[in-house]
Amino acid sequence: MTRLTYTSGSLDADTDAAYEAELAKARAEGSPELGHWIAGEEVAAGEVFERENPSFTDEIASRAREADADVIAKAVEAAKDARVEWRRTPYAERNAKLRAAARWIEEHVPEIAAILSLETGKTRIEAIAEVQEGIDLIETYCSEIERNDGYTHPLKSFSDNERNTETLRPYGVFGVIGPFNFPFALCIGMSSAAMVAGNTVVLKPSEEAPWSAAKFAEAMNAAGVPAGVFNLVHGGPEAGKELVDSPVDGIAFTGSAEVGRAIAKRLHEGPYTRPALTEMGGKNPAIVTANADVDKAAEGIARAAFGLSGQKCSACSRAIVVEDVYDELVEKLGEFTRGLKVGEPGDPTSFLGPVINEKTVARFEDAVEAAKADGRIVAGGGRPDLPGYYVEPTVVGDLPRGHRLTRDELFMPFVTVTKVADLDEAIEEANAVVYGLTAGIFTEDDAEAEEFFDRIEAGITYRNRRAGATTGAWPGTQSFCGWKSSGTTGKGGLGPHYVPQFMREQSRTVVS
Ligand code: NAD
Numbered sequence: 001m002t003r004l005t006y007t008s009g010s011l012d013a014d015t016d017a018a019y020e021a022e023l024a025k026a027r028a029e030g031s032p033e034l035g036h037w038i039a040g041e042e043v044a045a046g047e048v049f050e051r052e053n054p055s056f057t058d059e060i061a062s063r064a065r066e067a068d069a070d071v072i073a074k075a076v077e078a079a080k081d082a083r084v085e086w087r088r089t090p091y092a093e094r095n096a097k098l099r100a101a102a103r104w105i106e107e108h109v110p111e112i113a114a115i116l117s118l119e120t121g122k123t124r125i126e127a128i129a130e131v132q133e134g135i136d137l138i139e140t141y142c143s144e145i146e147r148n149d150g151y152t153h154p155l156k157s158f159s160d161n162e163r164n165t166e167t168l169r170p171y172g173v174f175g176v177i178g179p180f181n182f183p184f185a186l187c188i189g190m191s192s193a194a195m196v197a198g199n200t201v202v203l204k205p206s207e208e209a210p211w212s213a214a215k216f217a218e219a220m221n222a223a224g225v226p227a228g229v230f231n232l233v234h235g236g237p238e239a240g241k242e243l244v245d246s247p248v249d250g251i252a253f254t255g256s257a258e259v260g261r262a263i264a265k266r267l268h269e270g271p272y273t274r275p276a277l278t279e280m281g282g283k284n285p286a287i288v289t290a291n292a293d294v295d296k297a298a299e300g301i302a303r304a305a306f307g308l309s310g311q312k313c314s315a316c317s318r319a320i321v322v323e324d325v326y327d328e329l330v331e332k333l334g335e336f337t338r339g340l341k342v343g344e345p346g347d348p349t350s351f352l353g354p355v356i357n358e359k360t361v362a363r364f365e366d367a368v369e370a371a372k373a374d375g376r377i378v379a380g381g382g383r384p385d386l387p388g389y390y391v392e393p394t395v396v397g398d399l400p401r402g403h404r405l406t407r408d409e410l411f412m413p414f415v416t417v418t419k420v421a422d423l424d425e426a427i428e429e430a431n432a433v434v435y436g437l438t439a440g441i442f443t444e445d446d447a448e449a450e451e452f453f454d455r456i457e458a459g460i461t462y463r464n465r466r467a468g469a470t471t472g473a474w475p476g477t478q479s480f481c482g483w484k485s486s487g488t489t490g491k492g493g494l495g496p497h498y499v500p501q502f503m504r505e506q507s508r509t510v511v512s
Helices: 013-029 069-088 093-106 109-122 124-147 184-194 210-222 237-245 257-268 294-310 321-338 358-374 423-429 447-457
Strands: 036-038 042-043 046-051 059-063 152-154 163-170 173-177 198-205 230-232 251-256 277-278 284-290 316-322 378-380 396-399 415-421 440-442 460-463 503-511
Touching: 013 109, 013 124, 036 069, 046 447, 059 109, 059 210, 069 163, 069 173, 069 198, 069 230, 069 237, 093 109, 093 124, 093 210, 093 237, 109 124, 109 163, 109 210, 109 321, 124 184, 152 230, 152 251, 173 184, 173 237, 184 210, 184 251, 198 237, 237 257, 251 257, 257 277, 284 294, 284 423, 294 321, 294 415, 294 440, 316 321, 321 378, 321 396, 358 378, 358 396, 358 415, 358 440, 415 423, 415 440, 423 447, 440 447, 447 460
Parallel strands: 173 198, 173 251, 198 230, 251 277, 284 316, 284 440, 316 415, 396 415, 440 460
Antiparallel strands: 036 042, 036 230, 046 059, 152 163, 163 503, 378 396
């Protein structure tokens, strides 16, 4: 099996054929009626909801049951029952179980990737890379607790008969709520970090991709993770709210800023504050200076803006370009964009699949109208004649400064290009949004790059990245921390500070 990330590697013929066979099968059969996983058992409770196939909207991709308050309460209860034993299990044994799940996933890459394409519309390269990311997230977090030897350290003592240590301990039960765009990797990332740290988990994945997330439950069962350590409940916002309102000890959430901030607020109410680890949206800029290689910049911006149809939290949605190279950049970005193929994910020549749902199509149409009225469409703006939620990758120039299309997260293949006088103004414009997730710069000048890294308000930053101006972070290679409205803790996923966020400190003084 070829190893792919979001920015490197290509498929071999065997992987291609295996993926295509699995996609045809998944599309023909759809999912079974997915139940919840509670205490190691599948529970068929609640109304069935259907997830349509966004690439062929007259087809159903998956069916799952909506968890009600009773189902959520049972799942949280199961997680509470399992937490003491799991907490007391040595971390090496916990890691062994999680790594066994990773091996199971490794043996099912084409099948899981096909389900991801079916439910989310992502292309084969994106889908296979997402499965690989899930595997690498487990390995990264297992390695972190090993590198830190379980996060227990000796402290100073002032007398011979006193021994002082400090240790990080799990909170207990974490509720985990996932987004639609990386329904496999991010549910794995949040859940596995919580479990590596010794917590038990109730996961509620996105209602747009229940089947993708259910494959993780299958991996956990196949790995022999003890009953109750990992539980999964399906459903939409109502199920999410129930989980947030339940007596969990903390929530890990990835999704929109609006929902994430409401969850954080809720967890700060009540008799005491509980941890809310929230990773949220972005409005990610790429700056192009007068000293940029403009070909590199145009390609890097297009790849970051239109990969996964602009539905990555790290997608580039704003190009901010110094006036000396503005016209050249606009022309090259437009040209590169017009060369990108929109098509069904099963077609190996598609660069973009559909967007996730009808609401996103409506948001696209509204943005195109506003762009026509207040700016200029450089490329795209239309809808291909295909039987799903397809929209064209779109480049918009000449909007007035501060226009809403340059401030709000749109989450679709839509990038604005703003002209500025110099780097100073470019950084000001880049920072003029509430978000602070990813940012890129194209410049061949080291001093300019240093100025950018020092002043940019973003947690994930890149210079001269042709493969994706603002996208493509990978576990252990980049950390992934949202600043401002893109996160709440000042520490992110993928890197060395993630697992400890699922733990709290205890110092132990023993006098003999
Ligand atoms: P969303 O906020 O609409 O939904 C995310 C999850 O929250 C879903 O499971 C949903 O059912 C649940 N939910 C919705 N309302 C809820 C409520 N009131 N209480 C509890 N749960 C609720 O986000 P989405 O559309 O699935 O995902 C796209 C968003 O996620 C974008 O804003 C994107 O930038 C962000 N995102 C961020 C990161 C990151 O790492 N920072 C990664 C991926 C996606």
